[in-house]
Amino acid sequence: MESQAPAVVAVVVTTDPGPWFEEALSSLAEQDYGELSVLVLATGGEAGVAERVGRILPDAFVRHLPENPGYGAAANEALDMVEGAAFFLLCHDDCALDPDVVHKLVEESYRSNAGVVSPKFVNWDNPSILLHVGMSCDKTGAVVDRIQDGEVDHGQHDAVRDVFVAPGGCILVRADLWRQLGGFDPGIVAMGEDLDLSWRCQVAGSRVVVAPDARVRHREVVAGGLRELDVTVTGSARHPDTLQSLQRRHELRAVMKCYTWFHLLRVLPQAALLALGETTVALLARDRSRASAVAGAWTWNARHLSELRGLRREVNRHRLFPDAEVRRLQLRGSARLSRYLTRLSHQGLEAANAVVGSSGEPGSHGTPSEVALLTGSVGLAFSEDSDFDELDDLGHRSGRDRFGRKVRVDPLTTGRQRVVALVVAALVIMAGTRELFFGSLPLVGQLAPLPAWSATWHHFFSGWQPAGVGTTAPASPVFGILGITGTLLLGSMGTLQKVLLLGCIPLGAVGLSRFIRPLVSPRARVVATISYLGLPLAYGALGTGRIDGLVAYAAFPFILARLARAAGMAPFDGIVGRGWRSSPTGQVAVLGAIVAAASSFAPAVLLLVVLAAGALAFGSFLAGFGGGATRLLAVAGKSLVVALVLGLPWVVGTLWAGTHAVDVFGLPISPSTAPGWGEVVRFAIGPTARSPVVWSLVGASALPLFLGKGVRLAWATRTWVMACASWGLAMAASHGTLGSFAPSETVVLVPAAVAVAAGIGLGISSFEMDLAGQEFGWRQVMSSLALFAAALGLLPVAAGAVDGRWGLATTGVEQPLAFLSHPTSPGVYRVLWLGDPRALPVGGWSIDSGYSYALTSQALPDATEVWTPAGPGPAASVADAVRLATAGGTVHLGRLLAAAGVRYVVVVDGLSPTEGNLVASVAAPPPARLQRALLDQNDLQVVPGEFGVQVYENGENIPVTAQRATPLAAPTKPLSYPGAADATGWKAALSALSGRGPATGTVGAGAVYAGYAPAGSFTLKVSGLAVARQAAFGWAAEYPNTPAGPATLSFTRLPYIPFLVFLELMAWCLLAALILGWRRWPFRSVRPKAER
Amino acid sequence: MSPAHRRTERRWPVLALVAVVLVGAAAASRTPRPSTPGGPPNGLSAMVSASDAESSAWYCTGQSTSSGQVDPGLLILTNSTNRAVSGSISSVTDSGATGQTDVVVPARGQLVPLIPPLSSGSWVSQVVILSGGGVAVTQAVSGPSGWSEAPCQSTTAARWYFPSGATSGSDDLFVTLLNPTSTADVVDLSFVTPTGTVHPINLQGLVLQPGQMLMENVAAVVQERSAVATTVATRTGRVVASEVETFTGGSAGLSIVPGSPRAERHWSIPQGIEQAGGSSEIDVFNPGAVSEEVTVRARLASGPLAPLEAKVLPGTTWVLATSTQTRIPAGVAYATDIEARGGSGVVVGRIVQAPGSAPAPQAGLANAIGALSGAVPSGQWVVPGPGTAVTPVITGAMPAHLALSNPSGATEHFTVSFRTPSGARTLATGRLAPGTTVTLDGATLSGAGLNPIFARSDGPLAVSEDVGPAASYGVVTMPAIPLAAALGI
DSSP states (O other), X not given: OOOOSOOEEEEEEEESOOTTHXXXXXXXXXXXXXXXXXXXXXXXXXXXXXXXXXXXXXXXXXXXXXXXXXXXXXXXXXXXXXXXXXXXXXXXXXXXXXXXXXXXXXXXXHHHTEEEEEEEXXXXXXXXXXXXXXXXXXTTOOEEESSOTTOBOSSTTOSOEEOSBOOTTEEEEEHHHXXXXXXXXXXXXXXXXXXXXXXXXXXTTOEEEEEEEEEEEEOOTTXXXXXXXXXXXXXXXXXXXXXXXXXXXXXXXXXXXHSOHHHXXXXXXXXXXXXXXXXXXXXXXXXXXXXXXXXXXXXXXXHTHHHHHHHHHXXXXXXXXXXXXXXXXXXXXXXXXXXXXXHHHHHOHHHHTOOOOTTSXXXXXXXXXXXXXXXXXXXXXXXXXXXXXXXXXXXXXXXXXXXXOBOOOOTTOSHHHHHHHHHHHHHHHHHXXXXXXXXXXXXXXXXXXXXXXXXXXXXXXXXXXXXXXXXXXXXXXXXXXXXXXXXXXXXXXXXHHHHHHHHHHHHHHHHHHHHHTTTSOHHHHHHHHHHHHHSTHHHHHHHTTOHHHHHHHHHHHHHHHHHHHHTTOTTGGGOXXXXXXXXXXXXXXXXXXXXXXXXXXXXXXXXXXXXXXXHHHHHHHHHTOGGGHHHHHHHHHHHHHHHHHHTXXXXXXHXXXXXXXXXXXXXXXXXXXXXXXXXXXXXXXXXXXXXXXXHHHHHHXXXXXXXXXXXXHHXXXXXHHHXXXXXXXXXXXXXXXXXXXXXXXXHHTHHHHHHHHHHHHHHHHHHHHTSTTOXXXXXXXXXXXXXXXXXXXXXXXXXXGGGSSTTOOSOOTTTTTGGGGSXXXXXXXEEEEEEOTTTOSSOOEEEETTEEEEEEESSOOOGGGTSXXXXXXXXXXXXXXXXXXXXXXXXXXXXHHHTTTEEEEEEEOSSSOOOTTOOOSSOOOOOHHHHHHHHTOTTEEEETTOSSEEEEEETTOOOSEEEESSOOSSTTSTTOOOOTTTTSSOEEOSOOOBTTBOEEEXXXXXXXXXXXXXXXXXXXXXXXXXXXXXXXXXXEEEEEEEOSEEEEEEEOOOTHHHHHHHHHHHHHHHHHHHHHTSOOTTSOOOOOTTTO | OOGGGGSOOOOHHHHHHHHHHHHHHHXXXXXXXXXXXXSOOTTOSOOXXXXXXXXXXXXXXXXXXXXXXXXXXXXXXXXXXXXXXEEEEEEEETXXXXXXXXXXXXXXXXXXXXXXXXXXXXXXXXEEEESSSOEEEEEEEEETTEEEEEEOBSSOBSEEEEOOOOOSTTOEEEEEEEOOSSSOEEEEEEEEETTEEEOOGGGSSEEEOTTOEEEEEGGGTSOSOSOOEEEEEEEESOBEEEEEEEEESSSEEEEEEEOBSSOBSEEEEEEEOOOTTOEEEEEEEEOSSSOEEEEXXXXXXXXXXXXEEEEEOTTEEEEEOGGGOTTSOTTOOEEEXXXXXXXXXXXXXXXXXXXXXXXXXXEEEEEOEEHHHHTOTTOXXXXXXXXXXXXXXXXXXXXXXXXXXXXXXXXEXXXXXXXXXXXXXXXXXXXXXTTOEEEEOHHHHGGGTTSOEEEEESSOOEEEEEEESOSSTTTSEEEOEEBOOOOOO
C-alpha cells in the first residue's frame, strides 16, 4: 500500500562536523517516519563529509557549498534543490533525534495547524536536563527561555503550547510556508535566525508550537564553545564577532524587520533607551564585551538600513496578522531589565553585572548561569519564585497552578511582586524629588552651588583658604572627591550636585539591602529596604539641605555590612568575595575607603563607625555572642586608621585646631529648638513626614526582639543597642549635654534608621522562620500588628512626597541677599553671618549653643565656604566681638569687626525665608538677644527690606585691603580691636585674593592694610620690591611705609600643603587600584572559603 | 546549624535595656532646657553694663533747653568701677541742633557734666557713649512745680509703656522720643484712658530720622483725662521714650519717668505711705491682648493686708486708689507687690499727691520696680546720688529713705554701702525675710551724702530711694539701677 504520509526533507547544514556527526546522522537514519529524505549541505569544504554521510545514510543527498554563507543561507539552498516536499526539517549537525521525532512533529503540525513545530531539546550528554521547550521574547526581541538553566525534565513542560520562538537546532516547518517566506534571512549568519523565522511565520499567520513529546538531544557546539565561529562569515579576524554581538544585532534586525511602522516607532525608542542603560551599566561594570555588543547592534543595523527596508517590504507582503496579534505571545516589559533587577535584588550587584567573556563563551568564572546572559533569560531571575509554575503557556500568570487549582500567593513572595514593590517605592521617591531634580536648589543648609571643577581642584590643592580671615589649614578631602567626579562629568557641577543630593537616597536603600541580605529572606529584605526608604530621616536631611546627613544615610549601611563582614560576624562570614579586597587587609581597606569618602562629606561618620562597632560588640555580649567583639572593635579601629590616613592632611589640620577640632562633627544647636525625644526617635528632624504615625514603624521594628531566635535575635539585639546608642547620642548632642561636641543629628540618627529598617526585616524573617509550627497565640497577633504598623508608618513619607521637594524651601537666602553679588562700591569686603548653625548656608564656627558665625567674601557663598576648616584661626576675634555685643558689652561692634573687613552682618532668621505668618516646621531662629544687641550698636545700620534675614551695614568698615596716609596708632598689640582712629580714612586698595591668584592694584604712598591671615605668609610688592610689614591687630598686616606704584599681595609659602594633598590623592588612587583589582601584585587573590 | 542556634536565647536583657533607654531618655528630656546664657535680659530699660565692657551707651530724653514749665536739667554719671571712664555726650534738640561734650567719669565717683546749651530747640536729648562699662547715667529735671530724677535708658526698644499720667486740669503730659540708632523709625503713639483708647491721627506714623528727637504734648490730643497710659510702638526700628508729667493744680510736681519696654507679671513698690488729705493710686496697665487677673498685696511692717484683686481687660488700666482703701492705714509705711496672671503681664506705675499744704513738690509719678530689675544675676544695684556736692540736682537734695524689699520666697542677705573716690563704706547689712521690707531712713543715709549707694543681695531685691526734698514717699522716687555681671570675655 502506498504511503499517505507527507514527504519530509531533513536539511542538515554542517561545517567541519565533529565526532558527534555520526550520531546525529544515525538518529535521522533511525526515524520511524517512512517519507523522510535527508539533504546534507556541507559548507566550507568537503573534509570527508560525503563519506561520513554515506556510511550511515547512503540514500542521503550531500551537497558541498564552497563557502560558508552561514547556517540560514546554507539551509536556503534546499529551496532550490527540493521539489515536492510537504515539510522541511531544518537541523543542525549536532542534534540527535529520538526515533519518533519526525512523525510526532508532523503529527502535531497537522493537529495544531502549525506552520512551525519545535521539539523539546535536552542535553546531549544528559538527556534528563532540559535545554529548550520553545522560547519566547519580549518586545525588543530579547529571546527568553521558558525554563530554568539546568532544569531537570520531569515532564513538567510536556504540554503542547504556542511559543514565540522555535529554537534553531531542529525545526519542522511547512514547506510552502518556508518557501513563501523565502527561507531564513540570509543576512543572519548565526544566532537569531530562529527568532527571525518564527516571527515572520507568525506575521504570515502561522502558529509556532512546541511538541515536547518529540525529544531532540542537542550538543550546542557553537553556544557551548566547542566550535568557534567562522570569522569569514561573521567578520574580520581582527575584530571577530562574538555570539553575544551576533545575538544582539540579529535581535534588533528582527525587530526592525517584523514590526509595522506604528509599533516600530513605539518600540524602537524604548529599545534604544534600554540599550543605552544597559551600555552604561555594562561600562560601569567594566563589561566592555556587552557594551560593545549592545552598541554594535545599533551601528550594524544602521549600516544595513537600506537592506532592511527591502526585507520589511517582503515581510509586509506576507503579513496576515497585525502586530497586536503577534505580540500576544511576547513577554511584557523588558526581559533583560527584569532579569537584571531581579538578579540585583536577589544576588547583588556583582552577580547582576556578571561579566561575559569577550569570546562570547561563558565568563571567566565559568558559571553556567552566565550563559543565560546570551539569551537574556528571565528564568534565572525568577529562579527563586515559588510561582514559576504559575506561568501559563504564554508566560502569563493565570492565578491557577498547572492542575487548575487557584493559587494563594503571599505578598512579596515572588520576585515580580518584590520588583513591583521596589518600583512603587522608587516612584514615590521620584515623585517626591521631582521639583528638586528639575528645579534649581535654594541656598539653604549645605546646598550652596558647587564651584567650577577647576576651581574645586584649585581649592583642594591650594595652600591657603579664605575661610574666616584666611587659614593655611588643608582643604577637606571632599573637594578632591568633587574635583574628580566633576572632571569625570566634564565639569557639569550642577548635575553633580543633584546626583550627590538625590542619589544618596536610592544608594542608601541599595546599601541597606546588601547589609540585610545575609540575615533575612528576600521578602523581608524588600520590606526592610522599603522601610529604610520610608523613614523620614533622609527627607529631613534633604528638606534642611544637609548633604552630610544624606551621605551618611547612603554610606552607613555599606559601612555596617563591611564591618560585619570584615569582623567575620555570622552570617556575614559566609560571604565570599574575589580579589585582594576580600582578604582581611583588603576588607579593612575597603571599609576604610568607604569611611574616608563618607567622612569627607560628613566627618561625623567617623563617630558612627565607633558607635556601630561599640554597639554591635555590646549587643553581641548582651545576646550571648560576645566572642567576636574584640575582632569587631579591632576592625573598626583599623578602618578608622585607614580613613584617617586617606585624609591625613585634613586630619592634621583639624587636630591642629585644638578644642575646635570637634566642630567638624557639627556645631551645637540651641537646646530650646532642638528636637524632642519623640521627634528624635521617630526621625522628625526635617520639615516633612513629622507625623507621629512614624512611631508605628519604629514600634514594628521591635518584633524580632520578641519573636526572633538564633542569629535573628542576635542581630536584632545588636541593631537595637545601636539604635538606642544612636538616639541617645543625637539627643545628648542636640540638647547640649555634651557641650561643644555636637555631631549633627541628621548624621548621628542614621544608625538608628538602619536599625529600625533592619529590625523590620528581621521581624518578618522571624515571623517566617521562627514561628513556623507554633500554635496560634500572641506572637501571631503581634506579628500581624507589627506588619500593619510597619505599613502604616510608611504613610507620612508617602504623603510628604506630594510637594515634590520634601519640604525644602523654594528659595533660600540667595533672594534677599542677591545684592551681595552686586557691590555698589569698590573694594574687597567680607560678610559676617550669624544665626543657628542649621540656618547658616555656609560652614562656620560656634559662638554658643544655637549661635554660630561664619565669614565669607562679599558674594553669595559657594560650596568652598560650606566645608570650612575646624578652627576659625584669627577669625575667633570676630566671635569674641560678637559675643561681647550680644552680652551688652559694646556699642561699637562695627568697629570691632572692621579689622576683618566686615561690611555686612547678616543674621539668618531660619532655615529659609518664611512668609507672613507661616510657622517654620523646623525652628532655627537666631538667639533672642542678637537683634537687640545689633540694633543697639552705634555703627551698624539696618539694611531695610530684606526678608528672612536681617542685614546690617557696618559704618566703620575697613576694606580687606586698604590704604591711607597715616599708619595705625597701635599696630602691634596682640589680638586687639581697632580704636576709633584706626577705623577711619581707609580706601580700598587691591583686588580680591583667592587661592588661585594674588591681589593686585595700584597703591599710593602711605600705609597699606591687608586683612588676610596669617600675615607672615603674605608679601606685598610694590613695583617689584617687597615692602616691610608689621603686625596689625595681632593677626593682620600693615605695610606702614608703602611707596606708590603697582602692588601685588601674594601668598608666599613653601608649598608643602599642596605636596601633602598630592600624596593624599596618590594614596586614594593606589587604594582604588587595589580595590578594583587593576593591580593585584603583590597580593594573591583569595580563594573562596569553600575552596579553602 | 550556626552557633547562634546552639545557645540559649537571651531575650530579656535587651528588652530591658531598650525599655530603660527609651523611658529614661524620655524622662530626662522632660527636664527644662537651659536657655542661652549671656547678655542683659530683655525688658530692662536701664542696666549698668558690665565693668569689663568694651563700651556702653545711655540714652537720655525729656529735658528742656530753656526755663519754663521745665528748666534745663542735669545728667549724673556714676562710675561704679575703680577706673576712670571716658566718653562723649551727644546732644540733640527737637529742632535738630546738635552738640558734643567729652567727659571723663572719675573712678568710684559721680560727674555732673557741664553741657553747653544748644542754639535752638525746646527739648533736648543726650546720647552718652562711654569707652567702657560700669557707668550709670541718670537725669534730673526741675521746674517751678518741682523736680524729679530718673535713670536714663541703656537700651532702645520697639515698644515703650507708660502706665501713669494725667492731663486733667492744668496737668501736662509730654512724651519725648529719641532715635539713637542709625536707622529711621516710624512710631505710633496710643493712649489708654478711662473712656477708652485714643489713637490721635497726628501721632501716628511719626518718622524719626537717625539721631532725631521729638516731643509730643499729650494734653493737646488727650484732654482732661485723670489717667492716661501711653504706648509707644515702632513700626520699624527702635527708639527711646520718656514721659514728663507736670502737676500744676493744688498739688504741684514734676516727674520724669522712663518707659518700660515690656510687660511683666510681678511688680513691686518697696515703700509707700498714705497721707491724710493726700491721694495716691496704683495704675495697672494691661497692654496685652488677653485679660489679666491682677492681685495687689499691700504689706505693713506688722504683716500683710487682705489683697485687692481685679480683672484687667486688654488695653485698659486699673486705677487702684490706694488712698481710699480703708484696709490701708494712713501714715503707716507699707510695701506693695503686684502680681498678674493670665497673660504676658502688666505695667505698673504710681501717682502720689500729697496735700497742697505739704512742702513742694507735692505730686509725682513713678514706675514700679519690675521683677526683671529685681532679679539680675549680679545681685547688685546702684542708686546714684541726686547730683554731686558741687552740683546737686536742686539745693538740699538728699536721700530720704531707701527701701529694700524681698519679693522672693527665701531669706536673703543684703548689704547697703556707698562709695566715694577714696573708698567704700557699709551703711547697713542684714537678713531680709521673704516678703518683707527694710527701710533705711535719712539719718542712716546721711552718711553717704550725695555719693552713690550700692545694694548687694544674694537674691532678688526691689530697691528704691525716695529723695528729698519732697512732700511724701513716692513724689520723687529713684529706683535702683541693676548692675550687669562681669562679662569675662
